[in-house]
Amino acid sequence: MKRLAAMVLVISTAIAMFTGCSGSKGAAGDGEKLVIGIDDKFAPMGFRDDKNEIVGFDIDYAKAAAEKMGVTVEFQPIDWKTKESELNSGRIDLIWNGYTITDERKEKVLFTKPYLKNAQVVVTLADSNLTKLDDLSGKIVGLQSLSSASDALNANPIQSKIKTVTEFADNVLALSDLKIGRVDAVVIDEVVIKYYMSKEEGTFKLLEESLAPEEYGVGVKKGNEALLEKLQKALDEMNHDGTATEISNKWFGEDKVLK
Template sequence: MKRLIPMILVIAALFSIVTGCSSKSNEAKDKTLVIGIDDKFAPMGFRDENNKIVGFDIDYAKAATEKMGKKVKFQPIDWSTKEAELNSGRIDLIWNGYTITDERKQKVLFTKPYLKNAQVVVTLADSKLTKLDDLTGKVVGLQTLSSAADALNAAPIKKKIKTVTEFSDNVQALTDLKSGRLDAVVIDEVVIDYYMKKEKEAFKIFDESLAPEEYGIGVKKGNDALLEKLQKALDDMNEDGSAAAISKKWFGENKVLN
């Protein structure tokens, strides 16, 4: 019996350490929001020359989660599986130029819209293509399972296009456009505006846009408490001017919706 007592005390101490560590781990997890992003979606969320994840949505998310008293982790994901990542619990939010659509509303909860956007057609600056009808018989690229795909599928011109080539991200699509493998690319206006500032002589945008749209933040269905806290943080940022400051940093003006 005397031999058993020290052994029992050791086991009890080990159990206490393990449960204590587990408790701290769960507590840290509860305080951290994991945000799913496309890390090639400039200027919303992308990697800079030092491979650091930066962008408007990155700064916007950091500021909002700080107001919520949370830490944040940005998790690059395959954008085509974003809703599956959210519903599985591997991420807490979809936040990276995520367009609000009726179809997506069936899968996730959305915050109020925070930024306006549009799907536009871009081609090379010296191209003879200038309007949607000019895409007849042409090869067009876009990001797979994106709102660009939705916009093109809903447009009458889709039936006249020779081939629609899908890419995992916009960078690849624009690369193929510059190399001549594509005639045009359907892309977010916010994104191509950023690249046109960097490569002023490379691209031009059709005057006709395919579809106006708005960005929102996706929350897992049933997590209304998180949605409410997040929306309050965003509303507070509009009131105190911090959202406007982040917008001016990335766009040169305040584009955030009130």
């Protein structure tokens, strides 16, 4: 009987452990940790500073939301090309780093309400003779692989006139190749390039026309409406109590958050 009781205890414990480990994460509760997938080279939204610490608008924004939700956060740098796969596999809980809302992505993930406006623009060197989109005809254009920059360029008639579209793992590499002349221009988020232009005055200029307006949102795994609802409630509270405005002023010098 003792052996039978011991076996029952072992089996019960194993079942409990398996259930706890294999169950999908629902609405985040007090003390729970959310893993947020980011591109750690996407300044000023999420990037590494001189001390190699992950900082940025989205980093502060996520921390503030987590505090209101009663959870902790861990920022996990990921290959941005596999962001939806990382989310749907459960390796991360949220995609939160300048993540553009598109109809195609809505088929793969749940989105919060938009929290920031952006646009895809074209940047070149300050001394370049390129000034408008038509000037890209016959040129080499760089962009981040599987980003909304690619979608915006493909949707514009100029795409068919471009000589070559070179894809990069991140915007930092694309801008580096622009500076050494390997590409003639780069399609990039307006929020991102304006940050770099403020840090490297006289290096870059934007073409007169932008490609497409867009909005950022936070991506949640489909089926996890409970987490989405709790996160959205926290973001709404941040809009009402001034937290969002304070974070925006810190990073952009103005209130850019959508209310």
